[in-house]
Amino acid sequence: MVLEIHEVEAKTIISSTKVPSADFVINPYTGCQFACSYCFASFMGRFVGESISNWGNYVYVKTNAVDLFEKEVHRLLKKKPHPRLSISTVTDPYQGVERKYRLTRGVLEALVRHKYRGRVSILTKSPAVMDDVSLLQELENAEVGLSIATTDDVLSRKLDMMAPLASARLDVLRRLNEAGIRTYVFVGPLLPHMHLRPYLIDQLFSEIKGAGTSEIKVEFLNMPRHVRARLNGYLMDEPVEIQEVYSKSQNADYRKILEDQIRTSLDAHGLKLRFDEIVHHAEAQSLVED
Incomplete structure:
Protein backbone atom coordinates (compact mmCIF):
# COMPACT_ATOMS: atom_id res chain seq x y z
CA MET A 1 0.00 0.00 0.00
CA VAL A 2 1.27 3.47 -0.89
CA LEU A 3 2.06 5.75 2.04
CA GLU A 4 -0.34 8.70 2.15
CA ILE A 5 1.31 11.97 3.19
CA HIS A 6 -0.94 14.83 4.25
CA GLU A 7 0.40 18.32 4.86
CA VAL A 8 -1.50 20.11 7.61
CA GLU A 9 -1.08 23.16 9.82
CA ALA A 10 -1.13 22.63 13.57
CA LYS A 11 -2.59 25.07 16.08
CA THR A 12 0.13 24.38 18.64
CA ILE A 13 3.26 22.21 18.81
CA ILE A 14 4.40 22.22 22.46
CA SER A 15 2.09 20.27 24.75
CA SER A 16 2.29 19.60 28.47
CA THR A 17 2.45 15.95 29.44
CA LYS A 18 1.84 13.62 32.36
CA VAL A 19 4.77 11.42 31.29
CA PRO A 20 7.02 11.39 34.39
CA SER A 21 10.23 11.81 32.38
CA ALA A 22 9.22 15.07 30.64
CA ASP A 23 7.40 18.33 31.21
CA PHE A 24 6.46 19.04 27.59
CA VAL A 25 6.29 17.03 24.38
CA ILE A 26 6.72 17.91 20.71
CA ASN A 27 5.25 15.68 17.99
CA PRO A 28 6.01 17.09 14.51
CA TYR A 29 4.07 14.29 12.80
CA THR A 30 0.85 12.36 13.36
CA GLY A 31 1.04 8.74 12.29
CA CYS A 32 4.12 6.63 11.66
CA GLN A 33 5.16 4.79 8.54
CA PHE A 34 7.12 2.20 10.56
CA ALA A 35 3.81 0.38 11.21
CA CYS A 36 4.93 -1.56 14.30
CA SER A 37 2.29 -4.15 15.15
CA TYR A 38 2.41 -3.57 18.92
CA CYS A 39 2.38 0.23 18.79
CA PHE A 40 -0.12 1.75 21.22
CA ALA A 41 0.17 5.14 19.44
CA SER A 42 -2.13 3.94 16.66
CA PHE A 43 -4.96 5.47 18.72
CA MET A 44 -3.77 8.83 17.35
CA GLY A 45 -5.55 8.05 14.11
CA ARG A 46 -8.86 9.10 15.61
CA PHE A 47 -7.63 12.70 15.81
CA VAL A 48 -7.10 12.87 12.05
CA GLY A 49 -10.03 10.71 10.93
CA GLU A 50 -8.00 7.55 10.27
CA SER A 51 -9.07 4.03 11.27
CA ILE A 52 -6.99 1.84 13.56
CA SER A 53 -6.54 -0.67 10.74
CA ASN A 54 -4.90 1.98 8.55
CA TRP A 55 -2.01 2.55 10.99
CA GLY A 56 1.30 2.75 9.16
CA ASN A 57 -0.23 3.84 5.87
CA TYR A 58 -0.42 7.56 6.56
CA VAL A 59 1.59 10.44 8.01
CA TYR A 60 0.21 13.91 8.73
CA VAL A 61 3.03 16.44 8.46
CA LYS A 62 2.65 19.55 10.61
CA THR A 63 4.30 21.85 8.09
CA ASN A 64 4.26 24.86 10.41
CA ALA A 65 5.80 22.94 13.34
CA VAL A 66 9.11 24.79 13.33
CA ASP A 67 7.50 28.25 13.05
CA LEU A 68 5.13 27.38 15.89
CA PHE A 69 7.98 26.11 18.00
CA GLU A 70 9.89 29.37 17.52
CA LYS A 71 6.86 31.25 18.83
CA GLU A 72 6.04 28.92 21.69
CA VAL A 73 9.51 28.13 23.00
CA HIS A 74 9.87 31.57 24.59
CA ARG A 75 7.49 30.67 27.40
CA LEU A 76 9.77 27.73 28.22
CA LEU A 77 12.89 29.86 28.07
CA LYS A 78 11.44 32.08 30.81
CA LYS A 79 11.26 29.14 33.21
CA LYS A 80 14.18 28.38 35.53
CA PRO A 81 15.40 25.76 35.06
CA HIS A 82 14.38 25.11 31.48
CA PRO A 83 11.72 22.37 31.35
CA ARG A 84 12.40 18.83 30.14
CA LEU A 85 11.34 18.24 26.51
CA SER A 86 10.53 14.99 24.77
CA ILE A 87 10.59 14.57 20.96
CA SER A 88 8.45 12.52 20.07
CA THR A 89 6.01 10.44 22.17
CA VAL A 90 3.40 9.20 19.69
CA THR A 91 5.36 9.15 16.44
CA LYS A 100 12.09 15.70 3.20
CA TYR A 101 10.48 17.98 5.76
CA ARG A 102 13.24 18.23 8.42
CA LEU A 103 10.83 19.27 11.15
CA THR A 104 12.76 17.52 13.91
CA ARG A 105 15.93 19.15 12.69
CA GLY A 106 14.24 22.55 12.65
CA VAL A 107 13.19 22.15 16.28
CA LEU A 108 16.72 21.12 17.27
CA GLU A 109 18.21 24.07 15.39
CA ALA A 110 15.89 26.42 17.29
CA LEU A 111 16.91 24.86 20.61
CA VAL A 112 20.56 25.33 19.76
CA ARG A 113 20.01 28.96 18.74
CA HIS A 114 18.25 29.68 22.02
CA LYS A 115 20.93 27.82 24.02
CA TYR A 116 18.31 25.61 25.60
CA ARG A 117 19.65 24.02 28.79
CA GLY A 118 16.80 21.69 29.78
CA ARG A 119 16.93 18.02 28.94
CA VAL A 120 15.96 17.29 25.34
CA SER A 121 15.11 13.64 24.89
CA ILE A 122 14.53 11.95 21.53
CA LEU A 123 13.21 8.41 21.05
CA THR A 124 13.57 6.78 17.63
CA LYS A 125 14.14 3.58 15.68
CA SER A 126 15.88 5.26 12.79
CA PRO A 127 19.53 5.66 11.74
CA ALA A 128 18.46 9.06 10.35
CA VAL A 129 19.08 10.50 13.82
CA MET A 130 22.76 10.47 12.84
CA ASP A 131 21.99 13.31 10.40
CA ASP A 132 21.59 15.63 13.40
CA VAL A 133 24.49 14.50 15.58
CA SER A 134 26.23 17.87 15.32
CA LEU A 135 23.11 19.62 16.66
CA LEU A 136 22.74 17.14 19.49
CA GLN A 137 26.37 17.72 20.42
CA GLU A 138 25.70 21.44 20.70
CA LEU A 139 22.82 21.01 23.14
CA GLU A 140 23.83 21.08 26.77
CA ASN A 141 21.54 18.29 27.91
CA ALA A 142 20.49 16.09 24.99
CA GLU A 143 19.87 12.36 25.02
CA VAL A 144 18.74 9.83 22.42
CA GLY A 145 16.83 6.66 23.11
CA LEU A 146 16.77 3.79 20.62
CA SER A 147 13.77 1.45 20.69
CA ILE A 148 15.16 -2.08 20.50
CA ALA A 149 13.09 -5.09 21.56
CA THR A 150 15.10 -7.89 19.97
CA THR A 151 18.45 -8.70 18.33
CA ASP A 152 16.69 -10.97 15.82
CA ASP A 153 16.29 -9.21 12.46
CA MET A 161 7.07 -4.03 9.68
CA MET A 162 8.72 -1.05 7.96
CA ALA A 163 11.09 0.09 10.70
CA PRO A 164 14.89 -0.21 10.40
CA LEU A 165 16.16 -3.63 11.44
CA ARG A 174 27.19 2.39 19.03
CA ARG A 175 27.83 5.37 16.74
CA LEU A 176 25.93 7.78 19.00
CA ASN A 177 27.98 6.68 21.99
CA GLU A 178 31.18 7.13 19.99
CA ALA A 179 30.00 10.67 19.18
CA GLY A 180 29.61 11.45 22.88
CA ILE A 181 25.80 11.58 22.87
CA ARG A 182 24.09 10.34 26.02
CA THR A 183 21.94 7.32 25.15
CA TYR A 184 19.50 4.83 26.55
CA VAL A 185 17.58 1.91 25.07
CA PHE A 186 13.83 1.52 25.29
CA VAL A 187 13.10 -2.20 25.48
CA GLY A 188 9.46 -1.77 24.75
CA PRO A 189 7.69 -3.97 24.63
CA LEU A 190 9.62 -6.67 26.43
CA LEU A 191 8.46 -9.50 24.17
CA PRO A 192 6.52 -12.12 26.16
CA HIS A 193 8.17 -15.12 24.49
CA MET A 194 11.42 -14.18 26.24
CA HIS A 195 9.84 -15.68 29.34
CA LEU A 196 10.24 -19.08 27.67
CA ARG A 197 13.74 -18.32 26.43
CA PRO A 198 15.57 -16.20 29.04
CA TYR A 199 18.80 -16.43 27.05
CA LEU A 200 17.19 -13.99 24.61
CA ILE A 201 17.02 -11.39 27.39
CA ASP A 202 20.71 -11.94 28.12
CA GLN A 203 21.55 -11.69 24.44
CA LEU A 204 19.68 -8.41 24.04
CA PHE A 205 21.16 -6.84 27.17
CA SER A 206 24.65 -8.01 26.19
CA GLU A 207 24.35 -6.34 22.77
CA ILE A 208 23.12 -3.11 24.37
CA LYS A 209 26.02 -3.04 26.82
CA GLY A 210 28.44 -3.89 24.03
CA ALA A 211 27.23 -0.86 22.07
CA GLY A 212 28.28 1.38 24.97
CA THR A 213 24.91 2.06 26.62
CA SER A 214 24.37 1.47 30.33
CA GLU A 215 20.77 2.56 30.87
CA ILE A 216 17.59 0.93 29.63
CA LYS A 217 13.89 1.53 30.02
CA VAL A 218 11.72 -1.60 30.08
CA GLU A 219 8.00 -1.77 29.44
CA PHE A 220 5.78 -4.82 29.40
CA LEU A 221 3.59 -5.38 26.36
CA ASN A 222 0.70 -2.92 26.33
CA MET A 223 -2.44 -4.46 24.80
CA PRO A 224 -5.33 -2.05 24.64
CA ARG A 225 -8.17 -3.12 22.35
CA HIS A 226 -6.78 -1.29 19.33
CA VAL A 227 -3.53 -3.30 19.42
CA ARG A 228 -5.00 -6.78 19.81
CA ALA A 229 -6.08 -7.40 16.21
CA ARG A 230 -2.60 -6.64 14.85
CA LEU A 231 -0.92 -8.91 17.40
CA ASN A 232 -3.38 -11.72 16.73
CA GLY A 233 -2.49 -11.42 13.06
CA TYR A 234 1.20 -11.90 13.85
CA LEU A 235 0.57 -14.79 16.26
CA MET A 236 -1.56 -16.84 13.86
CA ASP A 237 1.54 -18.47 12.39
CA GLU A 238 3.43 -18.84 15.66
CA PRO A 239 3.69 -22.08 17.71
CA VAL A 240 0.98 -22.74 20.30
CA GLU A 241 3.39 -22.19 23.21
CA ILE A 242 4.16 -18.70 21.90
CA GLN A 243 0.47 -17.89 21.45
CA GLU A 244 -0.22 -19.02 25.00
CA VAL A 245 2.51 -16.97 26.60
CA TYR A 246 1.28 -13.84 24.79
CA SER A 247 -2.27 -14.50 25.96
CA LYS A 248 -1.04 -14.81 29.55
CA SER A 249 1.37 -11.90 29.36
CA GLN A 250 -0.89 -9.52 31.28
CA ASN A 251 -1.23 -11.80 34.30
CA ALA A 252 0.44 -10.58 37.49
CA ASP A 253 2.17 -13.90 38.17
CA TYR A 254 3.64 -13.94 34.68
CA ARG A 255 4.90 -10.38 35.04
CA LYS A 256 6.50 -11.22 38.40
CA ILE A 257 8.46 -14.14 36.90
CA LEU A 258 9.56 -12.07 33.93
CA GLU A 259 10.52 -9.10 36.09
CA ASP A 260 12.79 -11.34 38.16
CA GLN A 261 14.41 -12.60 34.95
CA ILE A 262 14.91 -9.04 33.74
CA ARG A 263 16.47 -7.76 36.96
CA THR A 264 18.81 -10.76 37.17
CA SER A 265 20.01 -10.10 33.63
CA LEU A 266 20.38 -6.36 34.28
CA ASP A 267 22.70 -7.08 37.21
CA ALA A 268 24.68 -9.62 35.20
CA HIS A 269 25.36 -7.09 32.44
CA GLY A 270 25.89 -4.02 34.60
CA LEU A 271 22.89 -2.17 33.24
CA LYS A 272 20.84 0.45 35.06
CA LEU A 273 17.05 0.33 34.90
CA ARG A 274 15.75 3.77 33.96
CA PHE A 275 13.66 5.22 36.81
CA ASP A 276 14.14 1.86 38.57
CA GLU A 277 10.79 0.74 37.21
CA ILE A 278 9.50 -1.80 34.73
CA VAL A 279 6.45 -0.13 33.25
CA HIS A 280 3.15 -1.95 33.07
CA HIS A 281 -0.16 -0.37 32.16
CA ALA A 282 -2.52 -0.88 35.04
CA GLU A 283 -5.66 -2.29 33.52
CA ALA A 284 -5.87 -6.05 32.91
CA GLN A 285 -5.64 -6.81 29.20
CA SER A 286 -5.79 -9.92 27.07
CA LEU A 287 -5.54 -11.02 23.47
CA VAL A 288 -9.05 -12.39 23.89
CA GLU A 289 -11.78 -9.88 23.09
CA ASP A 290 -14.05 -8.84 25.95
Whole structure:
Protein backbone atom coordinates (compact mmCIF):
# COMPACT_ATOMS: atom_id res chain seq x y z
CA MET A 1 0.00 0.00 0.00
CA VAL A 2 1.27 3.47 -0.89
CA LEU A 3 2.06 5.75 2.04
CA GLU A 4 -0.34 8.70 2.15
CA ILE A 5 1.31 11.97 3.19
CA HIS A 6 -0.94 14.83 4.25
CA GLU A 7 0.40 18.32 4.86
CA VAL A 8 -1.50 20.11 7.61
CA GLU A 9 -1.08 23.16 9.82
CA ALA A 10 -1.13 22.63 13.57
CA LYS A 11 -2.59 25.07 16.08
CA THR A 12 0.13 24.38 18.64
CA ILE A 13 3.26 22.21 18.81
CA ILE A 14 4.40 22.22 22.46
CA SER A 15 2.09 20.27 24.75
CA SER A 16 2.29 19.60 28.47
CA THR A 17 2.45 15.95 29.44
CA LYS A 18 1.84 13.62 32.36
CA VAL A 19 4.77 11.42 31.29
CA PRO A 20 7.02 11.39 34.39
CA SER A 21 10.23 11.81 32.38
CA ALA A 22 9.22 15.07 30.64
CA ASP A 23 7.40 18.33 31.21
CA PHE A 24 6.46 19.04 27.59
CA VAL A 25 6.29 17.03 24.38
CA ILE A 26 6.72 17.91 20.71
CA ASN A 27 5.25 15.68 17.99
CA PRO A 28 6.01 17.09 14.51
CA TYR A 29 4.07 14.29 12.80
CA THR A 30 0.85 12.36 13.36
CA GLY A 31 1.04 8.74 12.29
CA CYS A 32 4.12 6.63 11.66
CA GLN A 33 5.16 4.79 8.54
CA PHE A 34 7.12 2.20 10.56
CA ALA A 35 3.81 0.38 11.21
CA CYS A 36 4.93 -1.56 14.30
CA SER A 37 2.29 -4.15 15.15
CA TYR A 38 2.41 -3.57 18.92
CA CYS A 39 2.38 0.23 18.79
CA PHE A 40 -0.12 1.75 21.22
CA ALA A 41 0.17 5.14 19.44
CA SER A 42 -2.13 3.94 16.66
CA PHE A 43 -4.96 5.47 18.72
CA MET A 44 -3.77 8.83 17.35
CA GLY A 45 -5.55 8.05 14.11
CA ARG A 46 -8.86 9.10 15.61
CA PHE A 47 -7.63 12.70 15.81
CA VAL A 48 -7.10 12.87 12.05
CA GLY A 49 -10.03 10.71 10.93
CA GLU A 50 -8.00 7.55 10.27
CA SER A 51 -9.07 4.03 11.27
CA ILE A 52 -6.99 1.84 13.56
CA SER A 53 -6.54 -0.67 10.74
CA ASN A 54 -4.90 1.98 8.55
CA TRP A 55 -2.01 2.55 10.99
CA GLY A 56 1.30 2.75 9.16
CA ASN A 57 -0.23 3.84 5.87
CA TYR A 58 -0.42 7.56 6.56
CA VAL A 59 1.59 10.44 8.01
CA TYR A 60 0.21 13.91 8.73
CA VAL A 61 3.03 16.44 8.46
CA LYS A 62 2.65 19.55 10.61
CA THR A 63 4.30 21.85 8.09
CA ASN A 64 4.26 24.86 10.41
CA ALA A 65 5.80 22.94 13.34
CA VAL A 66 9.11 24.79 13.33
CA ASP A 67 7.50 28.25 13.05
CA LEU A 68 5.13 27.38 15.89
CA PHE A 69 7.98 26.11 18.00
CA GLU A 70 9.89 29.37 17.52
CA LYS A 71 6.86 31.25 18.83
CA GLU A 72 6.04 28.92 21.69
CA VAL A 73 9.51 28.13 23.00
CA HIS A 74 9.87 31.57 24.59
CA ARG A 75 7.49 30.67 27.40
CA LEU A 76 9.77 27.73 28.22
CA LEU A 77 12.89 29.86 28.07
CA LYS A 78 11.44 32.08 30.81
CA LYS A 79 11.26 29.14 33.21
CA LYS A 80 14.18 28.38 35.53
CA PRO A 81 15.40 25.76 35.06
CA HIS A 82 14.38 25.11 31.48
CA PRO A 83 11.72 22.37 31.35
CA ARG A 84 12.40 18.83 30.14
CA LEU A 85 11.34 18.24 26.51
CA SER A 86 10.53 14.99 24.77
CA ILE A 87 10.59 14.57 20.96
CA SER A 88 8.45 12.52 20.07
CA THR A 89 6.01 10.44 22.17
CA VAL A 90 3.40 9.20 19.69
CA THR A 91 5.36 9.15 16.44
CA ASP A 92 8.93 8.60 15.28
CA PRO A 93 10.73 11.92 14.73
CA TYR A 94 13.12 10.34 12.20
CA GLN A 95 10.74 8.27 10.08
CA GLY A 96 11.26 8.57 6.32
CA VAL A 97 9.32 11.82 5.81
CA GLU A 98 11.79 13.64 8.09
CA ARG A 99 14.37 13.48 5.31
CA LYS A 100 12.09 15.70 3.20
CA TYR A 101 10.48 17.98 5.76
CA ARG A 102 13.24 18.23 8.42
CA LEU A 103 10.83 19.27 11.15
CA THR A 104 12.76 17.52 13.91
CA ARG A 105 15.93 19.15 12.69
CA GLY A 106 14.24 22.55 12.65
CA VAL A 107 13.19 22.15 16.28
CA LEU A 108 16.72 21.12 17.27
CA GLU A 109 18.21 24.07 15.39
CA ALA A 110 15.89 26.42 17.29
CA LEU A 111 16.91 24.86 20.61
CA VAL A 112 20.56 25.33 19.76
CA ARG A 113 20.01 28.96 18.74
CA HIS A 114 18.25 29.68 22.02
CA LYS A 115 20.93 27.82 24.02
CA TYR A 116 18.31 25.61 25.60
CA ARG A 117 19.65 24.02 28.79
CA GLY A 118 16.80 21.69 29.78
CA ARG A 119 16.93 18.02 28.94
CA VAL A 120 15.96 17.29 25.34
CA SER A 121 15.11 13.64 24.89
CA ILE A 122 14.53 11.95 21.53
CA LEU A 123 13.21 8.41 21.05
CA THR A 124 13.57 6.78 17.63
CA LYS A 125 14.14 3.58 15.68
CA SER A 126 15.88 5.26 12.79
CA PRO A 127 19.53 5.66 11.74
CA ALA A 128 18.46 9.06 10.35
CA VAL A 129 19.08 10.50 13.82
CA MET A 130 22.76 10.47 12.84
CA ASP A 131 21.99 13.31 10.40
CA ASP A 132 21.59 15.63 13.40
CA VAL A 133 24.49 14.50 15.58
CA SER A 134 26.23 17.87 15.32
CA LEU A 135 23.11 19.62 16.66
CA LEU A 136 22.74 17.14 19.49
CA GLN A 137 26.37 17.72 20.42
CA GLU A 138 25.70 21.44 20.70
CA LEU A 139 22.82 21.01 23.14
CA GLU A 140 23.83 21.08 26.77
CA ASN A 141 21.54 18.29 27.91
CA ALA A 142 20.49 16.09 24.99
CA GLU A 143 19.87 12.36 25.02
CA VAL A 144 18.74 9.83 22.42
CA GLY A 145 16.83 6.66 23.11
CA LEU A 146 16.77 3.79 20.62
CA SER A 147 13.77 1.45 20.69
CA ILE A 148 15.16 -2.08 20.50
CA ALA A 149 13.09 -5.09 21.56
CA THR A 150 15.10 -7.89 19.97
CA THR A 151 18.45 -8.70 18.33
CA ASP A 152 16.69 -10.97 15.82
CA ASP A 153 16.29 -9.21 12.46
CA VAL A 154 13.73 -11.77 11.24
CA LEU A 155 11.48 -11.13 14.25
CA SER A 156 12.20 -7.41 13.99
CA ARG A 157 10.85 -7.38 10.44
CA LYS A 158 7.71 -9.31 11.47
CA LEU A 159 6.82 -7.05 14.39
CA ASP A 160 8.23 -3.71 13.29
CA MET A 161 7.07 -4.03 9.68
CA MET A 162 8.72 -1.05 7.96
CA ALA A 163 11.09 0.09 10.70
CA PRO A 164 14.89 -0.21 10.40
CA LEU A 165 16.16 -3.63 11.44
CA ALA A 166 17.27 -4.27 15.01
CA SER A 167 20.89 -4.70 13.88
CA ALA A 168 20.83 -1.25 12.27
CA ARG A 169 19.54 0.30 15.50
CA LEU A 170 22.27 -1.35 17.56
CA ASP A 171 24.82 0.07 15.11
CA VAL A 172 23.33 3.56 15.51
CA LEU A 173 23.49 3.16 19.28
CA ARG A 174 27.19 2.39 19.03
CA ARG A 175 27.83 5.37 16.74
CA LEU A 176 25.93 7.78 19.00
CA ASN A 177 27.98 6.68 21.99
CA GLU A 178 31.18 7.13 19.99
CA ALA A 179 30.00 10.67 19.18
CA GLY A 180 29.61 11.45 22.88
CA ILE A 181 25.80 11.58 22.87
CA ARG A 182 24.09 10.34 26.02
CA THR A 183 21.94 7.32 25.15
CA TYR A 184 19.50 4.83 26.55
CA VAL A 185 17.58 1.91 25.07
CA PHE A 186 13.83 1.52 25.29
CA VAL A 187 13.10 -2.20 25.48
CA GLY A 188 9.46 -1.77 24.75
CA PRO A 189 7.69 -3.97 24.63
CA LEU A 190 9.62 -6.67 26.43
CA LEU A 191 8.46 -9.50 24.17
CA PRO A 192 6.52 -12.12 26.16
CA HIS A 193 8.17 -15.12 24.49
CA MET A 194 11.42 -14.18 26.24
CA HIS A 195 9.84 -15.68 29.34
CA LEU A 196 10.24 -19.08 27.67
CA ARG A 197 13.74 -18.32 26.43
CA PRO A 198 15.57 -16.20 29.04
CA TYR A 199 18.80 -16.43 27.05
CA LEU A 200 17.19 -13.99 24.61
CA ILE A 201 17.02 -11.39 27.39
CA ASP A 202 20.71 -11.94 28.12
CA GLN A 203 21.55 -11.69 24.44
CA LEU A 204 19.68 -8.41 24.04
CA PHE A 205 21.16 -6.84 27.17
CA SER A 206 24.65 -8.01 26.19
CA GLU A 207 24.35 -6.34 22.77
CA ILE A 208 23.12 -3.11 24.37
CA LYS A 209 26.02 -3.04 26.82
CA GLY A 210 28.44 -3.89 24.03
CA ALA A 211 27.23 -0.86 22.07
CA GLY A 212 28.28 1.38 24.97
CA THR A 213 24.91 2.06 26.62
CA SER A 214 24.37 1.47 30.33
CA GLU A 215 20.77 2.56 30.87
CA ILE A 216 17.59 0.93 29.63
CA LYS A 217 13.89 1.53 30.02
CA VAL A 218 11.72 -1.60 30.08
CA GLU A 219 8.00 -1.77 29.44
CA PHE A 220 5.78 -4.82 29.40
CA LEU A 221 3.59 -5.38 26.36
CA ASN A 222 0.70 -2.92 26.33
CA MET A 223 -2.44 -4.46 24.80
CA PRO A 224 -5.33 -2.05 24.64
CA ARG A 225 -8.17 -3.12 22.35
CA HIS A 226 -6.78 -1.29 19.33
CA VAL A 227 -3.53 -3.30 19.42
CA ARG A 228 -5.00 -6.78 19.81
CA ALA A 229 -6.08 -7.40 16.21
CA ARG A 230 -2.60 -6.64 14.85
CA LEU A 231 -0.92 -8.91 17.40
CA ASN A 232 -3.38 -11.72 16.73
CA GLY A 233 -2.49 -11.42 13.06
CA TYR A 234 1.20 -11.90 13.85
CA LEU A 235 0.57 -14.79 16.26
CA MET A 236 -1.56 -16.84 13.86
CA ASP A 237 1.54 -18.47 12.39
CA GLU A 238 3.43 -18.84 15.66
CA PRO A 239 3.69 -22.08 17.71
CA VAL A 240 0.98 -22.74 20.30
CA GLU A 241 3.39 -22.19 23.21
CA ILE A 242 4.16 -18.70 21.90
CA GLN A 243 0.47 -17.89 21.45
CA GLU A 244 -0.22 -19.02 25.00
CA VAL A 245 2.51 -16.97 26.60
CA TYR A 246 1.28 -13.84 24.79
CA SER A 247 -2.27 -14.50 25.96
CA LYS A 248 -1.04 -14.81 29.55
CA SER A 249 1.37 -11.90 29.36
CA GLN A 250 -0.89 -9.52 31.28
CA ASN A 251 -1.23 -11.80 34.30
CA ALA A 252 0.44 -10.58 37.49
CA ASP A 253 2.17 -13.90 38.17
CA TYR A 254 3.64 -13.94 34.68
CA ARG A 255 4.90 -10.38 35.04
CA LYS A 256 6.50 -11.22 38.40
CA ILE A 257 8.46 -14.14 36.90
CA LEU A 258 9.56 -12.07 33.93
CA GLU A 259 10.52 -9.10 36.09
CA ASP A 260 12.79 -11.34 38.16
CA GLN A 261 14.41 -12.60 34.95
CA ILE A 262 14.91 -9.04 33.74
CA ARG A 263 16.47 -7.76 36.96
CA THR A 264 18.81 -10.76 37.17
CA SER A 265 20.01 -10.10 33.63
CA LEU A 266 20.38 -6.36 34.28
CA ASP A 267 22.70 -7.08 37.21
CA ALA A 268 24.68 -9.62 35.20
CA HIS A 269 25.36 -7.09 32.44
CA GLY A 270 25.89 -4.02 34.60
CA LEU A 271 22.89 -2.17 33.24
CA LYS A 272 20.84 0.45 35.06
CA LEU A 273 17.05 0.33 34.90
CA ARG A 274 15.75 3.77 33.96
CA PHE A 275 13.66 5.22 36.81
CA ASP A 276 14.14 1.86 38.57
CA GLU A 277 10.79 0.74 37.21
CA ILE A 278 9.50 -1.80 34.73
CA VAL A 279 6.45 -0.13 33.25
CA HIS A 280 3.15 -1.95 33.07
CA HIS A 281 -0.16 -0.37 32.16
CA ALA A 282 -2.52 -0.88 35.04
CA GLU A 283 -5.66 -2.29 33.52
CA ALA A 284 -5.87 -6.05 32.91
CA GLN A 285 -5.64 -6.81 29.20
CA SER A 286 -5.79 -9.92 27.07
CA LEU A 287 -5.54 -11.02 23.47
CA VAL A 288 -9.05 -12.39 23.89
CA GLU A 289 -11.78 -9.88 23.09
CA ASP A 290 -14.05 -8.84 25.95
